[in-house]
């Protein structure tokens with residue numbers, strides 16, 4: 512066993528992070544399912560899947576709510592949310608490969 516592996520505090524933290532990662536993936540899956548419902552509506556009406564204005568509003572709101580009260584910075588909130596939006600859009604496009612928007 513390595514020195515690192517023998518450190519119980521580090522192991523406890525890693526276990527907790529693993530649990531949080533699982534929770535995050537479950538939440539992201541729920542989020543994606545709802546985004547796909549929105550994509551289905553937009554697909555029917557011919558609307559563009561991506562809405563930069565809505566994305567900007569969401570980021571601004573989350574930065575306002577959390578940037579000063581948590582260890583997350585304004586920039587990290589922006590990066591995390593932009594990655595979520597990009598990945599959501601990629602999944603939406605995979606479900607609706609015929610869409611040009």
Ligand SMILES: C=C(O[C@@H]1C=C(C(=O)O)C=C[C@H]1O)C(=O)O
Nearest residue numbers: 546549560561562565566596599
């Ligand atoms: C979810 C929507 O569609 C797209 C996906 C978004 C998201 O993943 O949060 C936000 C805006 C749009 O780019 C929406 O229009 O509300």
